[in-house]
Amino acid sequence: MTELEQxxxxxxxxxxxESREIVQLRDRYGHYVGGTWREATDTYTxxxxxxxxxxxxxxxxxxxxxxxxxxxAREAFPVWGALRPAERAKYLFRIARILQERSRxxxxxxxxxxxxxxxxxxxxxxPLAAAHFFxxxxxxxxxxxxxxNSTPRPLGxxxxxxxxxxxxxxxxxxxxxxxxxxxxxxxxxxxxxxxTALVFCDVLRxxxxxxxxxxxxxxxxxTGAALVEHPGIDKVAFTGSxxxxxxxxxxxxxxxxxxxxxxxxxxxxxxxDDCALDQAVEGIVNGxxxxxxxxxxxxxxxxxxESIAEQAVDKLKRRLGTLRVGEPLDxxxxxxxxxxxxxxxxxxxxxxxxxxxxxxxxxPECRLPEKGYWFAPTVFTNVAQSYRIAQEEIFGPVLSxxxxxxxxxxxxxxxxxxxxxxxxxxxxxxxxxxxxxERLRAGVVWANTFNRFxxxxxxxxxxxxxFGREGGLHGLAPYLELGE
Ligand code: NAP
Ligand code: MG
Numbered sequence: 207m208t209e210l211e212q213x214x215x216x217x218x219x220x221x222x223x224e225s226r227e228i229v230q231l232r233d234r235y236g237h238y239v240g241g242t243w244r245e246a247t248d249t250y251t252x253x254x255x256x257x258x259x260x261x262x263x264x265x266x267x268x269x270x271x272x273x274x275x276x277x278x279a280r281e282a283f284p285v286w287g288a289l290r291p292a293e294r295a296k297y298l299f300r301i302a303r304i305l306q307e308r309s310r311x312x313x314x315x316x317x318x319x320x321x322x323x324x325x326x327x328x329x330x331x332x333p334l335a336a337a338h339f340f341x342x343x344x345x346x347x348x349x350x351x352x353x354x355n356s357t358p359r360p361l362g363x364x365x366x367x368x369x370x371x372x373x374x375x376x377x378x379x380x381x382x383x384x385x386x387x388x389x390x391x392x393x394x395x396x397x398x399x400x401x402t403a404l405v406f407c408d409v410l411r412x413x414x415x416x417x418x419x420x421x422x423x424x425x426x427x428x429t430g431a432a433l434v435e436h437p438g439i440d441k442v443a444f445t446g447s448x449x450x451x452x453x454x455x456x457x458x459x460x461x462x463x464x465x466x467x468x469x470x471x472x473x474x475x476x477x478x479d480d481c482a483l484d485q486a487v488e489g490i491v492n493g494x495x496x497x498x499x500x501x502x503x504x505x506x507x508x509x510x511x512e513s514i515a516e517q518a519v520d521k522l523k524r525r526l527g528t529l530r531v532g533e534p535l536d537x538x539x540x541x542x543x544x545x546x547x548x549x550x551x552x553x554x555x556x557x558x559x560x561x562x563x564x565x566x567x568x569x570p571e572c573r574l575p576e577k578g579y580w581f582a583p584t585v586f587t588n589v590a591q592s593y594r595i596a597q598e599e600i601f602g603p604v605l606s607x608x609x610x611x612x613x614x615x616x617x618x619x620x621x622x623x624x625x626x627x628x629x630x631x632x633x634x635x636x637x638x639x640x641x642x643x644e645r646l647r648a649g650v651v652w653a654n655t656f657n658r659f660x661x662x663x664x665x666x667x668x669x670x671x672x673f674g675r676e677g678g679l680h681g682l683a684p685y686l687e688l689g690e
Contacts, residue, residue, distance in 0.1 A: 241417025282418030466674025
C-alpha cells in the first residue's frame with residue numbers, strides 16, 4: 207500500500223446521505239394536459255438507476271394523448287400569445303421563484319430518478335434551471351429591444367423533446383424562452399427520467415399558469431415521434447442523439463415547421479505545456495466525469511501536448527483514485543450511477559472496442575455497488591484517431607487521450623470529428639486562446655475552464671451537433687417570427 211492510500215484509508219469519509227423524505231411521489235402519474243391530469247391508458251415503471259428500485263408508474267403517451275395535448279396548447283395560444291408581455295413575465299418569475307423554493311425536493315428527485323450526484327443536482331441543475339426562468343422572464347417584455355427593427359411575434363405551439371442527462375435543466379432551456387416569446391408548449395421528457403417534469407406540473411399549478419400553456423406528456427420515442435409529426439405544432443425543439451435528430455429533420459422536411467436540433471458531441475479538451483497543469487487536471491476531470499460523462503459537451507477527447515503528456519496522465523490517474531463513486535444521494539459522491547441499463551451496455555460496448563483496437567485502459571480501484579448501473583471512471587491512453595473511442599460519442603465516464611506537438615496539429619486533431627459542439631483550451635497565453643478559438647469548429651470554446659453554463663450565453667453546435675442556439679438572445683429567436 208502506498209503512503210497516499212494509507213492516508214486515504216485513515217481519512218475515509220463517513221456516509222452523508224441527503225434525506226429522501228422531502229420527496230412525496232404518487233404511485234401513478236398521468237399526462238399533464240390543459241392544466242389537469244389526464245388519465246394514462248398505458249403506463250410503464252420508472253426506476254432509480256442506482257438501486258433499480260421502482261419509483262412510480264408513469265404514462266406512455268399515445269397518439270390520442272398527443273392530440274389532446276396539442277389541442278390544449280392550440281386553445282391556450284391566442285390568449286397567452288396576446289397577453290401583455292409584462293404579465294407573461296410575472297408567470298415566469300413566479301415559476302423561477304417556486305423552483306428555488308422547492309429546489310431541495312427537486313434536486314433529490316433528480317438524483318433519485320437519474321442517478322446523478324446530489325451535489326450536482328443541488329449546485330448545478332437546480333440553480334441553473336431557476337436562472338433560466340429568471341433570465342427569460344426579464345426578456346418577455348423587451349422583445350422589440352432584443353430584435354430591433356422587427357416586430358417579434360410568437361410562432362404558436364412548440365413541440366419540445368428532451369433527453370435524460372439534465373432532465374429539469376433541459377426542460378427549463380426549452381420552456382422558458384418559448385413562453386417568454388409568447389408560445390405555448392407540449393413537452394416530452396425522456397423515458398427514463400420523467401419525474402422532475404411531472405413535479406414541475408405542480409410548480410405550474412402553484413404559479414397559476416393558465417391551463418394549456420404548458421402540457422407535459424411522458425412516454426418513449428414513440429410519443430416523441432407522434433408529437434413531431436402532429437400537424438398542430440409550429441415548431442420542434444429537440445435535444446438528443448444525432449441519429450434521432452436526423453430522423454426528425456427528415457420527417458419535417460417540407461412541412462414548414464421550424465426546427466432546432468441540439469445533438470451529440472465529441473469535444474476536444476486541448477492542454478498546452480504552458481498551462482497551470484494542476485488546474486487543467488481539475489478541468490479535465492470536471493470535463494469528462496461530471497454527470498458520469500452523460501454530457502453532450504463533455505471533454506471526452508483529451509489532447510495533451512507531447513512534452514507534458516506523461517506528467518499530465520500521471521496526475522490524472524492519481525486524481526481519479528480520489529473520485530468517490532457511489533450512492534447519488536450521498537453528499538460526498540463525485541460520480542453517480544449510469545442512467546440506464548441501456549446506456550451502460552452502450553458504454554461497455556464502446557470500451558470493449560477501445561481495448562480490442564489497442565488502446566490502454568486505466569480504471570482506479572473502486573468498489574461499485576451491487577445493485578444498479580455503474581461504470582468506473584476510465585482513461586484510455588495510446589489512442590489513435592481512427593479508434594471508435596476517439597470518434598464516437600460514448601456518453602459515459604470514459605476519456606480518450608491523444609497527443610500533439612504543435613498548435614496546428616492540435617487544431618487539426620480537435621476538428622477531426624463529425625461533431626462540433628464544444629472544445630476546451632488550457633494555456634497561459636491569451637493570444638493562443640484567441641488563435642485556437644478562431645480555428646476550433648465548435649459552438650462553445652472554454653478557455654482554462656470547462657462545462658461552464660450561464661443562461662445569458664448561447665449554446666449549440668455545428669455539423670452533426672445540430673443547429674440553432676439555446677440560451678441568451680440567440681435562444682429567443684427560434685421561438686419568434688421576426689418579420690415586418
Ligand atoms: P435520444 O434517444 O435521441 O432521445 C432524446 C429524446 O428524444 C428522448 O426524449 C427520446 O425518448 C426521444 N425520442 C427517441 N426517438 C424519437 C423519435 N423517433 N422521434 C422523436 N423523439 C424521439 O437521445 P438520448 O439517448 O436520450 O440522449 C443522449 C443524446 O443526447 C446524446 O447523443 C447527447 O449528446 C445528446 N444531448 C445533446 C445535448 C445538446 O444540448 N446538444 C444535450 C443533452 C444530450 P426516449 O427517452 O424514450 O428515448
Ligand atoms: Mg433514447
